[in-house]
Structures are given as structure tokens and as C-alpha cells.
Amino acid sequence: MxxxxxxxxxxxxxxxxxxxxxxxxxxxxxxxxxxxxxxxxxxxxxxxxxxxxxxxxxxxxxxxxxxxxxxxxxxxxxxxxxxxxxxxxxxxxxxxxxxxxxxxxxxxxxxxxxxxxxxxxxxxxxxxxxxxxxxxLPVAWTTAYRMLFTQARITAGDRVLVQGAGGGVASAAIKLAAAAGAVVYATSRSETKRAEALSWGARAVVGTGERLPERVDVVVETVGEATWAHSMKCLRPGGTIVIAGATSGANPPADLNRIFYLQQRILGSTGCTRSELVAMLKMMDATGLRxxxxxxxxxxxxxxxxxxxxxxxxxxxxxxxxxx
Known part of the structure; x- marks a missing residue:
């Protein structure tokens, strides 16, 4: 074969x-x-x-x-x-x-x-x-699902930033978070991808590194060094950054003073469990997500x-x- x-x-x-x-x-x-x-x-x-x-x-x-x-x-x-x-x-x-x-x-x-x-x-x-x-679904979508619902535990009304709209995990995160009732923001360098992200349910999409309309509860981070400083600035006190990749580099400045003073959480995440895959399929069936x-x-x-x-x-x- x-x-x-x-x-x-x-x-x-x-x-x-x-x-x-x-x-x-x-x-x-x-x-x-x-x-x-x-x-x-x-x-x-x-x-x-x-x-x-x-x-x-x-x-x-x-x-x-x-x-x-x-x-x-x-x-x-x-x-x-x-x-x-x-x-x-x-x-x-x-x-x-x-x-x-x-x-x-x-x-x-x-x-x-x-x-x-x-x-x-x-x-x-x-x-x-x-x-x-x-x-x-098995890698990208389940990674986004675990980041949002198992690690960050988002609920309806949460503000979520997805960095780097357009990739497999990012597109899944935008759709899943929006379907769960979150207010979703996203970033991209590409005007075409920004428009696509809006069609997936994002409330607003800005250029990479640009200011958001408000600070967010959760940041979905898979880009790494190129977007890390922006992710930190966009996160509210007590908020959470969930990381499942670092395509642009894995050693950004940690900004530890900001993290401890604002009591922010940095969580690592990978792909999901089998039971989470099954749960995600049920959510997709109920919401019509594809x-x-x-x-x-x-x-x-x-x-x-x-x-x-x-x-x-x-x-x-x-x-x-x-x-x-």
C-alpha cells in the first residue's frame, strides 16, 4: 500500500x-x-x-x-x-x-x-x-475542546480571545466557544482570515497585536512568542491563558510580576481523552457545528x-x- x-x-x-x-x-x-x-x-x-x-x-x-x-x-x-x-x-x-x-x-x-x-x-x-x-476532529478539534471546557472551564458570557485565527485548533476554538455562548475575539494578520473568523461566530477580529474592545477571561494560545505579550495584556486580573502549542517559538518572556500580582493562571493542555471526544461529538450534534x-x-x-x-x-x- x-x-x-x-x-x-x-x-x-x-x-x-x-x-x-x-x-x-x-x-x-x-x-x-x-x-x-x-x-x-x-x-x-x-x-x-x-x-x-x-x-x-x-x-x-x-x-x-x-x-x-x-x-x-x-x-x-x-x-x-x-x-x-x-x-x-x-x-x-x-x-x-x-x-x-x-x-x-x-x-x-x-x-x-x-x-x-x-x-x-x-x-x-x-x-x-x-x-x-x-x-x-481527532487532534485539532479535541485539543480546542479540552482547552476551553476541561482546562479553562468556560461558561456562557465569558470573554475568550483566540490567537491566530485560521489554523485548525483556532478555527475549532472560535466555533466551539461561540456555540457555548461565549463572546469570542480573535486575531490574524490576514484580512481574509479575519473575515472568516467573523463568519464562524467571533464578535470582533483584529490584526495581530492590536487592542481588543475589552479584556478577556480566557486566552486560547497556540502561537507562542509572537503573540504572548499581547495575550498577557488582553487578559483580565484573575483570567486564564491556556496553551496547547507554540508555533512561533516556545520561550516568550514570562512576565512573572504581572502573573502573580494580577493572580492570572497559565494552564497547559494537549489533546483530549476518548470520553471528551465522545462528549464533543454530542455537542456538535446538538449545535450543528462542523x-x-x-x-x-x-x-x-x-x-x-x-x-x-x-x-x-x-x-x-x-x-x-x-x-x-
């Missing part, structure tokens, strides 16, 4: 290590299931792997792709929950298991016609969700897809069809 495989890593030329090649169809071990992948989607995690960030070179080669929706061996439509972990080791939360691994970190991922995952990681795909839509899909591409054009991500021209998610 054809698969997009990371063979090497290069910080300045990440796509040089991404190769499309034929690999054997995987065989499931006891407790695991074979999934025929109908759709997958790109994530920044894949790009970090190719750049050598957070992924040891001794784990190469590995098939990339963290998101998958398809059919199990019995023909049932499924969404693949992407965290492979032991909930007991995480005190009931598999995302806190020290040995957890996201799909494509220790096990071959979803940019292939087939993959194998623990059977317990299969979640039934609802009929009202297309395979393309389902493939956008992910933003920029475009779809066949697996043969995955290099083009990654280049669009590198160039920052995507709005929402880019879906890959391994069998196209």
Missing part, C-alpha cells in the same frame, strides 16, 4: 524527508484492529516530526498522520481516537500517562490506505458527520498540502484521501 513516510528530519527543509512509498499492509496484533482509512488530515505535529522537534530520529522511518476516519474490519464507520495510552497510568486520564503516544509517534500513522490501532481507540462515526469532517475544511487532496499531493501549511495559506483543515 502507498504511505507518506518520514525517512529523515531537517529543520530548514522538512519536506525533503517526506517520501511516498509502498509499504506492507499492517497486520493487527491481539487487542488491535485494522482500519481502512477513508480520510485523514494534516496537523502541525506532522511538520514538527519532519523538522526533528519532539520526535527522536531513532523512531524513523514512520508513517505520518495523526487523524483518521474510515471503516473497521466489520465495515463499521469509525473515527480513530489518536492517543495510544493507558488510562490507569494517567490516574484515569490517558493524556496524563507518561508513556502516552500520539498516532505516528511510536506507531505508524494515517497517511496510508490502512492502519492498526488499539480496538478501544475506535469511536463510532455518527451518520450526520462526513468522513472528511470526521478526519478533522469543521472548516480548506481543501482536500489525494495522498499523491501531500507534499503540496504541507507546503501550503508551511506558507500559512490554509484556513481550517486540509484533508488527505489515501485511496484517491
Amino acid at each position: 502507498l504511505a507518506a513516510t518520514a525517512l529523515s528530519q531537517n529543520a530548514t527543509d522538512p519536506l525533503s524527508g517526506l517520501v511516498l512509498r509502498e509499504v506492507p499492509k499492517p497486520e493487527p496484533t491481539p487487542g488491535w484492529s485494522l482500519v481502512r482509512v477513508v480520510a485523514s488530515s494534516l496537523n502541525m505535529h506532522d511538520l514538527w516530526t519532519l523538522r526533528g522537534v519532539g520526535h527522536p530520529p531513532e523512531r524513523l522511518p514512520i508513517v505520518l498522520g495523526c487523524d483518521a476516519a474510515g471503516y473497521d474490519e466489520d465495515g463499521n464507520p469509525v473515527i480513530v481516537y489518536p492517543v495510544i495510552a493507558d488510562a490507569d497510568a494517567g490516574m484515569g486520564d490517558e493524556t496524563l500517562d507518561p508513556g502516552r503516544a500520539l498516532l505516528s509517534e511510536q506507531h505508524d500513522g494515517a497517511f496510508a490506505e490502512y492502519l492498526t490501532v488499539p480496538t478501544c481507540n475506535l469511536v463510532p462515526k455518527p451518520d450526520w458527520l462526513s468522513f472528511d469532517e470526521a478526519a478533522c 469543521p472548516v475544511i480548506d481543501r482536500t487532496l489525494p495522498l499523491s499531493e501531500i507534499h503540496k498540502g504541507f507546503q501550503l501549511m508551511i506558507d500559512g495559506t490554509l484556513t481550517g483543515k486540509l484533508v488527505i484521501h489515501p485511496n484517491a
